[in-house]
Amino acid sequence: MNTLPSESTPPANGIRREDGEILEIRGGRPLVGRVDVKGAKNFATKAMVASLLGETESVLRDVPAISDVAVVRSLLEVHGVTVADDGEGTYRLDPSGAESAGFEEIDAHAGASRIPILFCGPLLHLLGQAFIPDLGGCRIGDRPIDFHLDALRKFGAIVDKQPSGIRLSAPEGLHGADIELPYPSVGATEQVLLTAVRAKGTTELRNAAIEPEIMDLIAVLQKMGAIISYEPNRVIFIEGVDKLRGYDHRSIFDRNEAASWACAALATDGDIFVAGAKQQEMLTFLNVFRKAGGDFDIQEDGIRFRRAGALRPVSVETDVHPGFMTDWQQPLIVALTQAEGVSTVHETVYENRLGFTQALNKMGAQIVVHPEGIASPDRRVPRRALEQAAVITGPTPLHGADVVVPDLRGGYSYVIAALAAEGVSVVRNVGIIRRGYEKFFDKLTALGADFDVIG
The missing domain is CATH 3.65.10.10 (Enolpyruvate transferase domain)
Structure with missing residues (x-):
């Protein structure tokens, strides 16, 4: 008979622990x-980040109880977002109390995750600044963030690389951009989407990723009030809007x-x-x-x-x-x-x-x-x-x-x-x-x- 930890009662953060390495x-x-x-890891975490863009509460359903979700939840809470879950995979995310967070807090909660890079666009819109600690992730190859940083610069962000990480600011706000990715990176495509929806003007993204999880993120952003269209040749157009509302969505x-x-x-x-x-x-x-x-x-x-x-x-x-x-x-x-x-x-x-x-x-x-x-x-x-x-x-x-x-x-x-x-x-x-x-x-x-x- 297998001996394994009990998973019958989820703790407050919604993750059922499977102790033992x-x-x-x-x-x-x-x-x-x-x-x-349940919901895709590669979508649910990004949809949680998208909740920062709304002015009202978002509801995300079929969220998997995995450690990557716990990391994003912690990062949202560090930034003042109220996160509640029912223990069955439904999360309510209220960004009305969002605020800046210190380097130590972000670094402590990010761990080895690369998710913090996707907070940049929403935080720049919301607070005018963002910070990225040293990024980790699976050791499967070089995952450069240059695609992300180059895109953010085109939106008008100022990127300041420091020994402890990267600090970004947008004193004059963010504007639409003309961007062509050197490779159809999923992460960079998500970055552009999360940044462009609130930027002033129109953004054209060429050589975009078109994974089903990307299409689901576009669906979430459209529910929030974004204007996004795409063509079969990997081109996505985003017309920036002044404000977005929360969403109610079931994860792919x-x-x-x-x-x-x-x-x-x-x-x-x-x-x-x-x-x-x-x-x-x-x-x-x-x-x-x-x-x-x-x-x-x-x-x-x-x-x-x-x-x-x-x-x-x-x-x-x-x-x-x-x-x-x-x-x-x-x-x-x-x-x-x-x-x-x-x-x-x-x-x-x-x-x-x-x-x-x-x-x-x-x-x-x-x-x-x-x-x-x-x-x-x-x-x-x-x-x-x-x-x-x-x-x-x-x-x-x-x-x-x-x-x-x-x-x-x-x-x-x-x-x-x-x-x-x-x-x-x-x-x-x-x-x-x-x-x-x-x-x-x-x-x-x-x-x-x-x-x-x-x-």
Whole structure:
């Protein structure tokens, strides 16, 4: 029987703690059952920041109980926003008491999160100033904030880099801008949206990200009174308005978590129903899942994932939406270690995201990483200087090992690999996984995983 902390009573901040940083996992059994996915981590946190722009209370529904949400909540409260939740995922955010916060407070509550960068536009509109401490995040590659700072400068912000961080001010207010991103960065697109809606004049953003989470953020801002239109060629137009009101919105589901559980079904030869998952936002993933030997049933309230037989090798190139997401490749690689043949995963978004495969090799996988990528006549995604490629030869039986979680998606992948492996594994530093997976231990238990929290 699993030993894990109780999650029956949420504390005041809405996060149910899963104490313990080390899992002992006894693998070799399929994961079978149902998991429910709530709002997307990559949307809910940004919608919470957007509440700063309104003059009245906002209501955000289906907010996941994850540590990233707790960080944003703390940062909002430090800035005087009143945040209340019902313990079931509905948050009420009242910005009427918003005020400046000191460096020490912001730094203490931000931790390793990169979310503070997105507070800049709303705080500049609201207070005329903002501060960004040294930014952290997952160690999956260089995530420069230059895109953000360059955009803010074009809006009229003054950027002052200091030893402790970056201080921004806008003594003359912010104005519309003509911006073209060098890469369709999700974070930079969010920055422009959150800044342009209250800037004087019109903003044209070219080479914008168009992920479903971006479209949902646009929907939230439109509910607040913003005027935003977009074209199919990655161009977004924002007409600034004088004021915005609060919103009432239900978060888009977390397609990253849904894909993770789908890959878990594939890797362990399991059968998992992911409640809340929807087909449209996962079309690209579902195609690759089917090519790799998976089967799925689209239902009104979710998607059922399982194997259709022996797993088959595939070639995948990560890309911005509507391409195959970089967050999907890590759990997929675990499943591909059991495919009959040679698979190739081209990682074109982050330069260090294949480092997690070393631990999989320790568990018996046969994965070779090409640090400069692999050229191929079949490639469809343009090559980038930072890209890498992983060549996975299978099937290779996995066995237990002692591994340390490097980042969010890599950490999830280690847990699934341990559950697919024969023998006992020890997975350390699992707290990182709570950044993006709600009630992770409870969900593993519901699927029949055999594990203990040992430290």
